[in-house]
Amino acid sequence: MHVIFRAKSFQYILGSNSITHVCRLNNNAFVQRDVCKQCNIFKFNKSRNINNMAGECPGENNDQKTQRQTIMIVGLGNHDLPTTRHSVGMMFVDKLAKMLGCTLTKNRDCLGFIGVKELTTLKVVLLKPKLAMNINGTSVKKTANVFQVQPKNIYLVHDDLDKDVGKIGLKEKGSASGHNGVKSVINNFKTDEIPRLRIGIGRPHCVDLVPTYVLKKFMPLELADIDLALQLGVDKLDDHLMSRFGHSGIRVLRTNS
Structure with a gap:
């Protein structure tokens, strides 16, 4: 008023x-x-x-309607192994859905679980692909087509072996750095200009142990670091969205938290 x-x-x-x-x-x-x-x-x-x-x-209202853009936030992982290191991206989306008061439901067209939240300046689409990690790019591409989202507005959230447990980082573009889920998304969109939020899960001492390591659950002593990382990840992503879209001083992803 x-x-x-x-x-x-x-x-x-x-x-x-x-x-x-x-x-x-x-x-x-x-x-x-x-x-x-x-x-x-x-x-x-x-x-x-x-x-x-x-x-x-x-x-004001007309302007907001014309400027509202749709973004996707995708939690990469193995849906059948939701609490493992490799699925920390899905843990992030679950946390974000709870913060936004958004329910994730199965969507056959998108080959995954979808949640949609309308904010003042943004329409947020949350996705947890149902496909295996190395082919989940198909789910991301189908969902982007359904909601007409450009690659630059798709945020991938995934585990990172090269970061210590609980450390986070945001990368706007670049190679998959050996992550099969990211590689699948890049191959489907034919571009690497897709932003991604990386959450550290640590790396085993022996490279041969990586396939087994990523499919294991976090140790009890690591859970506090992961919980903090998820919150810091929300803040990091929120800051990036604020710098791109703005929101009259109101935190975009914490409107309902």
Whole structure:
């Protein structure tokens, strides 16, 4: 709602979008002086009495609708092994779904479990592929087609052997670094310009143990580090979305938390 107050011969209208509208008072009517940069399609009506003015800027809502973009957040992993190191990306999506009050349901067209949440400036699609890790790119591509999401707006969340347990990092593009799930996604989209949030799971001392290691559950002493990493991952992803899309000072992924 806009707050209106008088100061000498000017009318100041402060909007929820933090932009100041300045109007000159003229016989209990108002005349446009400056137009809100966000609501540049809004024109004040000279004959409209100030007491009857709508409390919300019409341009603001229209502008938000036209600028809303769809993003996908994909938790890579093995759906049948949900609590293993290799499925930490799915653990992340489960946490995010709970924070957003979003239910994940099976979707045959997407070959996975889908949750959709409408935020003020974004439409968030959560995905946990049902396919095996090395072919889950098919599920990601099908879901992107259904919701018309560009690769640059798809965030992959996956385990990283090269990071210590609980360490996180965000990478905007680049090679799969040996991760079969990421490699499958890149092959399906024919581009590596797909952002990804990496969560460290540590690496065994012997390379021959990697296939077995990634399919094991975290040790009890590691669970606290993983819980913290999931929260830090939400913050990291949220900061990246804020830098790209903005949200009037409201944290995008923590609207309902």
